[in-house]
Amino acid sequence: MAHGEIPMTREEIKRKSICLTKGNFGKPDLNQVEVEGRSLMIKDVGRKKFFLRWTLGLWLIHKEWKIYSRLTGIKGIPQPVERVDRFSFAMEFIPGRPILRGESLPPSFFHELERVLGDIHERGIVHMDLRHKGNILVSEKGEPYLIDFNSSFAFKEKGFLRRYLFPLLRRVDDGGLLKLKKRIAPALLTSEELAFLKRFERLRKLWIFN
Template sequence: MPDATTENVTLLKADELGRIERVERDGVVVIRRDIASARWWARSFARRAAAREARALARLEGIDGVPRLLAWNGRVLERSYMAGQPMQQGQPRDPAYYRQALRLLSVLHRRGIVHNDLAKEPNWLLREDGTPGLVDFQIAWTRGRRGRLFRLLAREDLRHLLKHKRTYAPDRLSVRQQAILSRPAPHSRLWRATGKRLYKLIARRIFGYWDNEGQGRVRR
């Protein structure tokens, strides 16, 4: 990695999984995830999550709307910066945004990648040109195999996008999209009935954030 003295670093988030920083280097902005500062009990998970994100971004190389993988050395991941607002701030209401988001998801799935975390609005960007972007591939499906489980998870990617469309542009949902929303996958129904409350408790008490906030606790 380049010498830190040549960098202008802004801390975006620091929690039990490490630090996320905005780094300006010679006029170029990148996002850096450093897991060296992760808590000892979370370090193994943080490393696996970063490695998964690196695999996903490498497989998605060249796709507009997804960051480029710049570096991954087992401790620090760097990706390109995409200018824009997280969905909960930008609140996209233009139907074109959702048409483009559907196409972006389709490209991901054709590459054998399922995001798996699209219920979180901060993982969707409203970019400066009004188009969608996707970030945070830490729990993405990266195996490439497109069997029954892949199709089930890909459908959930789609359903979560439609849930956001229902929030910001409900009058533009098609009849088919409304039908998809009304039929969550079995594992999604089981998750809501069992594990979701525990997940929210852990997210708030340990990491200091909820799904739609996108701003974790800054741990000193």
């Protein structure tokens, strides 16, 4: 099945899918569905109440679809498949689980996660919610996958915001990743990373991303 080819209607997807997570407020529901032997994740706000569906829900779906499309081809990011309709889209389903506090992960896991983060930054995307363990999956092969771009921002290649705001938010991402690393595997933090975290914690009190 190629990109952009889901031979199922919304009603068929609704009947055959399994709801994994109900999104709070206007956030999308996460549904898993099998299509021609392939597991897909459907992100959907179509079942939200009318006002939320046509305002916040519609905006979040459109924004996240554009971000996933911009990140196509990056290893460690689920790949977009198709925009089902204005309220939903299909993406690659990654069998895995969230990181667990205190679990034993090799240094290579965090090195690979840093590579994924660097790759999305190269595309002008900041994630903005890396402190949340549920946004990083450990795949069945033990590889990191970065998910849930509801809180993310996309920047154009040039312009005032890309020049001045993007570097700041990129450091917020870096600090969020190190805070997660500190909670999960503190022994893996280098002295340079600890020094960065200390500076980051002082600066974080001055902005809204707490």
